[in-house]
Amino acid sequence: MSAFTDDDLQRLRFDLESDRVERKRSAGDRKVIRRQVCALANDLAGHGTPGAILIGVEDDGRCVGLEITDKLLRDLAQVRDDGNILPLPSLTVEKRTLGDGDIVLITVHPSVAPPVRFNGRVWVKVGPTVRQTTPEEEQRLSERRRAGDRPFDMRPAGEASLDDLDLDYVRRQYLPRAIALEVLEQNRRPIDHQLRSLRLLANGTPTYGAILAFAVDPQRWMPGAYVQFLRIDGTALADPIRDQKVLTGRLEDVLRRLDELLELSVSVRTTVAGVPREVRQPDYPVTALQQLARNAVMHRSYESSNAPVRLSWYSDRIEFTNPGGLFGQVTEANFGTGATDYRNPLI
Secondary structure (H helix, E strand, O other): OOOOOHHHHHHHHOOOOOOOEEEEOOOOOHHHHHHHHHHHHHOOOOOOOOEEEEEOEOOOOOEOOOOOOHHHHHHHHOOOOOOOEEOOOEEEEEEEEEOOEEEEEEEEEOOOOOOOEEOOEEEEEEOOEEEEOOHHHHHHHHHHHHHOOOOHHHOEOOOOOHHHEOHHHHHHHHHHHHOOHHHHHHOOOOHHHHHHHOOOEEOOEEEHHHHHHHEOOHHHHOOOOOEEEEEEOOOOOOOOEEEEEEEOOOHHHHHHHHHHHHHHHOOEEEEOOOOOOOEEEEOOOHHHHHHHHHHHHHOOOOOOOOOOEEEEEOOOOEEEEOOOOOOOOOOOOOOOOOOOOOOOOOO
16 A cells, blocks of 8 residues: 555645655656655654655646656666665655646655665755755764664564454463553553553564564464474484474464473483482483573574574484574673673563
8 A cells, every 4th residue: 555645645745845755847867866765765854754756746736747657667666776775765656646647656765774875975855955964964864773773573574464463362461471460450552552662563563573472373474483393213313203393383382382392202210219209310301401492492593594493302412403693792702601692682
């Protein structure tokens, strides 16, 4: 669906002072159009909403009767991809019909990684004027980008929506644990406001952390978000497999099933003779295995790989393998000395 309704366009084309719209009589000067795309993508005023370039419109807002062909629309769409504007802007090109004629609408979304440059220069829109930035303005744009550099599990999950979350599960299982009961009872805000305050929504879209924990089908959005369990009858991966499981679903369900699987897989030797009472000795401490499994799931990289977490249980050892190496402040030199960092702080 277009970001602009017909009523929006009628209002914008006559708003001569707006910094969210540019009007052009024709599409002839592509250099100027690229400059305008760059300026709208930078969104210096911080509206957080798309801007519009209206081609086939006079400066006073009247339509000029531009002939719009498929070739014209394709050529204008190439403005994004020719490498002159970096990072690549997010835009759409479409034909729209207003009351007095047809126009081309280029919808430009604010960049998530400003400053955007056209031929190495940063352009912004201040009121109705497009111009190059001052050093102070470019610094503001850079700071906005750094503020937007959120961990992966706090970023919006593509085209996911609230409909992809099990909201009943969120209300029953998560909110009572995350929010004090007396606060929850007094809180009459809509569910999307509650999720936003808990960092489970970003720009109206579920975060990857929310998808992993609460989606009806997490693997639709995060294909590698599962655990592969192998019980191997030997000491090498090529030896016969005694048992294998694939654990999918929500994070809580995966961890619960993994706990149960580890408890069932541990062998317990019972000693009765020669001791005052029965002594049970597991071949591996279950609690330690469960903690290792949780670490493998929660501290893996979900961004860089679609490989699963693998738990390989050999006859002489257990191996946990997950995508992603040491992260942040943790290095080989300080590993095991108490240094900590979190790849997925929300999870």
